[in-house]
Amino acid sequence: MAETPVGSEHVLTDDPAGTGGPGDGQEGVEGQGDDHGQELDADALRDELKAARAEAARYRVKARETAEALKTAKTPEEFQAVADKVTELETHLHRERLARKYNLPDGLAARISGTDEDARDADAKALAEMFHGKAGGVGRGGLDPSAKPMSTDPAELAASIPRGRR
Structure with missing residues (x-):
């Protein structure tokens, strides 16, 4: 054809050959010269x-x-390893920020746990309350209430001084 x-x-x-010979049904078409x-x-x-x-x-x-x-391109395993590392670093950064926010030492920052940011925030808040909690006068800059008061009598103070032989 x-x-x-x-x-x-x-x-x-x-x-x-496409020459349009006789009997091909194209005899009456105008404007169609071979050249x-x-x-x-x-x-x-x-x-x-x-x-x-x-x-x-x-x-x-x-x-x-x-x-x-x-x-x-990387393999799916390499991509997953990189994605896991990114997640781990983001979690570590969030723990550090929470430790700074609640004035926790670095040792306690590593102990902040939780699966999402809200859970880690609640855990950091609980750690801060335990660490900075109101635990009475001991260690807070006041006098120790359990200590026995000293006498102000000069005779008792002189008697408490040990005397050695010379």
């Missing part, structure tokens, strides 16, 4: 070839870009 142009359409015929039809057909083919080459070039560029992307 050959393709011969009729007006702006291409018509398939049984003539392999003129061949030139339009060649121009159309050139345009199609040009478009096909441009499309092939686009596909080659995409293939190169994809190959480059695949070279730098």
